[in-house]
Amino acid sequence: MARLNALMKDTAIYGLSSIVGRFLNYLLVPLYTHYMPKESGDYGVSTNIYAYTALLLVLLTFGMETTLFRFANDEGEKADTVFSTAFATVGTLTALFLVLLFGFITPVAGYLGYGDHHEYLLMMGVVVAMDAVQALPFSFLRFQKRAIRFASLKLLFIFLNIGLNLLYFVVLGKTSVFYVFFINLVCTGFITLLFIPDLWRIHWHCDGALLRRMLSYSWPILILGIAGILNQVADKIIFPLVYPDAAEANVQLGIYGSCVKIAMIMAMITQAFRYAYEPIVFAKAKDADSREYYASAMKFFLIFTLLAFLAVVAYMPILQYIIGAGYREGLGVVPIVMAAEIMMGVYFNLSFWYKLIDKTIYGAIFSIIGCAVLLTVNILLIPRYGYWACAWGGVAGYGTAMVLSYIVGQRKNPIDYPMKDITCYVLLTAVLFVVMEYLPAVVPVWAQLLINTLLLLLFVAYIIKRDLPLRSLPLVGKYF
Secondary structure: OHHHHHHHHHHHHHHHHHHHHHHHHHOHHHHHHHHOOHHHOHHHHHHHHHHHHHHHHHHHHOOHHHHHHHHHOOOOOOHHHHHHHHHHHHHHHHHHHHHHHHHOHHHHHHHHOOOOOHHHHHHHHHHHHHHHHHHHHHHHHHHOOOHHHHHHHHHHHHHHHHHHHHHHHHHOOOOOOHHHHHHHHHHHHHHHHHOHHHHHOOOOOOOHHHHHHHHHHHHHHHHHHHHHHHHHHHHHHHHHHHOOOHHHHHHHHHHHHHHHHHHOHHHHHHHHHHHHHHHHHHHHOOOOOHHHHHHHHHHHHHHHHHHHHHHHHHOHHHHHHHOOHHHHHHHHHHHHHHHHHHHHHHHHHHOHHHHHOOOOHHHHHHHHHHHHHHHHHHHHHHHHHOHHHHHHHHHHHHHHHHHHHHHHHHHHOOOOOOHHHHHHHHHHHHHHHHHHHHHHHOOOHHHHHHHHHHHHHHHHHHHHHHOOOHHHOOOOHHHO
16 A cells, blocks of 8 residues: 555656646647647648657657666666666767758658758757657656656746747747747757756766667567557558648648647546656566556556546536637547547556566567557548548557457466456446437536536546545545
């Protein structure tokens, strides 16, 4: 229980920076969708280029974030040496990437359809390079349990980013996607400079033998990361390439990209959980009760993601105003994308069995298969079904990887997950979801919100009754 309380505390801190940050970022969605009209396709351009940067970030970090936790927790290694070796690897890859980008910008921009806007790719190339350089210091803060420092830097970036966006779009009246990328460049550069004191305190020492062992561990994680990020962004990369109407592609992608923002509550919860959970998993690997801990963590992760899913569905009549009116025609994909994100989170929880036994190759295999399913769905169905194929492709890809990881994991390193409890929660969620989806056709909006709130409270009551009695809560538990 002490470990779970520590996990909840750290998740709350990381979640604060993630959820508050994402919530504040949501303020940018109505801003962009108001000042960048749907017909301009600018929001689609932003969605497309950010998808490429997400993929590049995985390539440049080379799986070293997870590798850092694995080797820094090894009793025979010095944490500073592990960090130095990982940082040197990422720094070398980043420098090589920038040389290639600036050297071949003309053909690259032409191939991606941005021949008239080299500056978009150059700015975001520098941004992704700085993000890669920041990734390991942020991971080292997590290893050191410096959650407050971590959250402070993340929130500072968000506030600075929002402030500059308001200045440029609202005060100065800018309407071009150029300023979205320019502001990101400024904010990322500022946060990178703030890491200098942290880097100054490191006892730098790179170890060649350690590097070989780290690379042996990290390359399957890289493959896993590439396949994983493709599951998240491949649809946004592929869409303009296969959509039959090239002129309309960025418009449709903008609709999809804006609606997906509402579904990102699942990504926020998963990210917050990962930030807190990953360091604890490796530290606890040798404990006698580790398997019971992992099983409990899985159940509570699923419980709260399902609660978040229902909350978003329940208050969709309000949340829809996050995006501009011209983009709301795509809101139907939100529950589908959230379901895919839940599957991704479950897959993340299931992934530790092969990380802990140093068999990360399994993760690479599962993710490649899942990615292949997603790519197939997108390539074959986008021309006919548009962004609906993107949403269902995520479910197919994540679902495949999740099921494969569970089946093989139970054979290689079995964990007794509470499948009966999990099934009950999933079925209850499905029933409540169907009721919430049916209500708009038969009741006015105010009644829909009231009934949805009551259904949400029913789900919370079920959680309290089955798994989280109020008396067990810290601080306030003594009153129940």
